[in-house]
Amino acid sequence: xxxxxxxxxxxxxxxLLERVKxxxxxxxxxxxxxxxxxxxxxxxxxxxxxxVSFALLQGLDLPRVDRIIRCSFRSQGIPAAxxxxxxxxxxxxxxxxxxxxxxxxxxxxxxxxxxxxxxxxLLSGGQGTxxxxxxxxxxxxxxxxxxxxxxxxxxxxxxxxxxxxxxxVNEGANIPRIHWYIMTSPFTDEPIRKFFESCKYFGxxxxxxxxxxxxxxxxxxxxxxxxxxxxxxxxxxxxxxGGVYSALKSSKLLEDMASRGIKxxxxxxxxxxxxxxxxxxxxxxxxxxGVAAAAKVVRKAYPQEKVGVFVRRGKGGPVSVVEYSxxxxxxxxxxxxxxxxxxxxWSNVCLHMFTLDFLNQVANGLEKDSIYHLAEKNxxxxxxxxxxxxxxxxxFDAFSYAPSTALFEALREEEFAPVKNANGSNFDTxxxxxxxxxxxxxxxxxxxGGFLTHSVxxxxxxxxxxxxxxxxxxxxxxxxxxxxxxxxxxxxx
Numbered sequence: 001x002x003x004x005x006x007x008x009x010x011x012x013x014x015x016l017l018e019r020v021k022x023x024x025x026x027x028x029x030x031x032x033x034x035x036x037x038x039x040x041x042x043x044x045x046x047x048x049x050x051x052v053s054f055a056l057l058q059g060l061d062l063p064r065v066d067r068i069i070r071c072s073f074r075s076q077g078i079p080a081a082x083x084x085x086x087x088x089x090x091x092x093x094x095x096x097x098x099x100x101x102x103x104x105x106x107x108x109x110x111x112x113x114x115x116x117x118x119x120x121x122l123l124s125g126g127q128g129t130x131x132x133x134x135x136x137x138x139x140x141x142x143x144x145x146x147x148x149x150x151x152x153x154x155x156x157x158x159x160x161x162x163x164x165x166x167x168x169v170n171e172g173a174n175i176p177r178i179h180w181y182i183m184t185s186p187f188t189d190e191p192i193r194k195f196f197e198s199c200k201y202f203g204x205x206x207x208x209x210x211x212x213x214x215x216x217x218x219x220x221x222x223x224x225x226x227x228x229x230x231x232x233x234x235x236x237x238x239x240x241x242g243g244v245y246s247a248l249k250s251s252k253l254l255e256d257m258a259s260r261g262i263k264x265x266x267x268x269x270x271x272x273x274x275x276x277x278x279x280x281x282x283x284x285x286x287x288x289x290g291v292a293a294a295a296k297v298v299r300k301a302y303p304q305e306k307v308g309v310f311v312r313r314g315k316g317g318p319v320s321v322v323e324y325s326x327x328x329x330x331x332x333x334x335x336x337x338x339x340x341x342x343x344x345x346w347s348n349v350c351l352h353m354f355t356l357d358f359l360n361q362v363a364n365g366l367e368k369d370s371i372y373h374l375a376e377k378n379x380x381x382x383x384x385x386x387x388x389x390x391x392x393x394x395x396f397d398a399f400s401y402a403p404s405t406a407l408f409e410a411l412r413e414e415e416f417a418p419v420k421n422a423n424g425s426n427f428d429t430x431x432x433x434x435x436x437x438x439x440x441x442x443x444x445x446x447x448x449g450g451f452l453t454h455s456v457x458x459x460x461x462x463x464x465x466x467x468x469x470x471x472x473x474x475x476x477x478x479x480x481x482x483x484x485x486x487x488x489x490x491x492x493x
Contacts, residue, residue, distance in 0.1 A: 013044060020047065023066040024225065031231040031382075043232035050218070050234075065217065069224050072372040072391055083311040083326075085336065085343045086319055091297070091407045092285060108287055109280025112264065113165040116176030119262040120158065120278050123241045123350070123395065124192060124270040125185035125214045131430065132422040136188040138270045139195050142419055142430040144437060145464045146490040150270060150419065151195065155180075155202035156467035157277040164280070164471060177208045178278060179260055183247060185214050185238045212251045214243040217372070219379045221388045227381045235379050240392025241269070241350075242366070249363035257356055265359060267395065269350040273417040273433040274440065276472060282353060282408055292358040293402040296351035298412040300342055303333040307347040308396070310407055319405040321348045321396040346407055348396055349416050362398040414440055438462025438488065444473035445491065450480030454487040466492035 011017070012029045020026050028047060032040065050065060112118055128137045138151040148156075158178050166175040184192050193211055196202075201209055216236040218226045229235035239246075244267075248254050257265070264286065266278045276282070279296075286294045297310060308321045324332070327344060334343040354362075373392050378385035399405055410416065417436035420428040442452060442462035454461050463485050469492060470476050485491060 039232040093409045105281045105284030108284030110168040116261045117263040121267040122182045142434045145488045160471045180209045214247045215239045237390040241395045242393025242397045245363040265354045267352040271419045286353045291404040291406045294353045294406045296410040297346035309344045310346045318400045320400045441465040448476035448480040451484040461487040464490045
């Protein structure tokens, strides 16, 4: 129970003051004498509730926060292990896959889905600030003919998968629904829940969608002390998309997944308009290889592209991700003489598959290690914008714990349409993502025997195929063959 401020508010609660002094954070009370009684209560609650917003397990939280700060600062001075290219044997490239393998993996994936073994995990803690929107990213409409939001496109792909799984087994079989776990943040949780409610869950059942919040962690100055956003509130930031592991554990959702019979988790970021949610081919490949973790990758477009790439850390070490800033220009440009590809060419695009057993292992491992990435930022504070750090974990931090990891190449033009920057930027805008969707779906329609007319150049337009009609271009002949569509338009049931 929270200890109330003393009746005359002369001093902060003694036990709390002693606790923060133990960890060198007594400056949080530096302006106590200037606060109103209401502001003092807010400050006391803010300090004592750190463990709530931080999504930690039960127990005293300040030691954990202090340990994270100290371990993260200390790790910055330790040289990272030398990196090596990921062995070719760890990568399923497009050119190596046979039609027989693709069909077998597709069927294996649908079988796992029909058996109720797949869960879908969406990372949706980010706001649409860089898009010029005050709404969460998933609510964003990229301008497709249908006007659908990113959330709706993803929900309808789940509905389509459920239908495909049902069709793959005997008629009349009771097909389990795919459960959708959506990680929000304190800044996006309420608007996302309201958006789903107002849209009636896009045709999904309300009880097959579970929302949970990632944690937040105090922002710290260069000396490790908490930065005060206001005289009575600590500056905090979300703990990164890698916070999903501790959030799943602390909210007991790993147990929830196990109780539902889920064995595999498809994990992805919200801001990809072409994401193949729960891709049966990728799932089948994952099951077939028997690895603990896998990632879809796309080839780097050019050596200096600003993307993280998969590497091997140390001789025979684990597969992990390094950011582009860690690769010097000679390494980034180095060519594999046998394949003709860049030696470090496999871009991380946040499309991952994990076993549930592995997620349990990662949640325990990351909690024990307590090492976060330090992002140097100017933090809004009572002293203006203060140089300091936001502490984050990344979703790809998990790969260093994996006993076995496989990479699965996806074609950029078919599965990766990032929506990160406002229209008018040079790349990854709603306009560029919309065109990638329209061009891919136009190719589907033409391949299925359809025709297009258009009053603007075709490179600037196209048709949109509803996920309710087709997941990845299949089953379109009955709808498209011999028909003419005027672009732009949506093809739906």
